[in-house]
Amino acid sequence: MLKTVRKFHAALAPIVLLPLLVTVMTGVSYRLGKSWFGLSRDQVHILMTIHEGEYLGPTLEPIYVLLNGLGLLWMMTTGAMMAWQNLTRSRWWRDRQRSTPKAPEPENTES
Numbered sequence: 722m723l724k725t726v727r728k729f730h731a732a733l734a735p736i737v738l739l740p741l742l743v744t745v746m747t748g749v750s751y752r753l754g755k756s757w758f759g760l761s762r763d764q765v766h767i768l769m770t771i772h773e774g775e776y777l778g779p780t781l782e783p784i785y786v787l788l789n790g791l792g793l794l795w796m797m798t799t800g801a802m803m804a805w806q807n808l809t810r811s812r813w814w815r816d817r818q819r820s821t822p823k824a825p826e827p828e829n830t831e832s
Contacts, residue, residue, distance in 0.1 A: 723806055730799040737792035744789055747772035 751768040754760040770776055774785035808814055 723802065726799050726802055730796065730803065733792065733795060737789075737796055740785070740789050741793060741796075744772055 747768045751765050751772060754765045754768065755762070774782045777785050
């Protein structure tokens with residue numbers, strides 16, 4: 722199953738990358754522009770227009786936001802699954818599992 726997840730993760734990553742980068746860059750630029758550089762809401766409005774996908778129009782904007790969010794969730798979930806698999810296969814993890822003391826088994830009190 723994880724091989725299939727890995728394939729879909731790799732196939733979707735190039736498609737999801739650009740919209741996510743645009744969203745992150747415009748969101749950060751908007752916030753820093755207002756907070757650090759004292760720009761007005763009107764001066765940075767173009768960044769929020771791009772960030773929210775308003776330029777796509779009222780029909781496509783919600784679809785863009787939905788797909789962007791689902792793409793992010795997919796990449797985070799599958800990335801975490803692959804990272805967990807790599808961690809549990811690592812030598813460090815195996816050594817740690819062997820060195821963890823096991824709880825003693827209860828003694829049999831029946832006689």
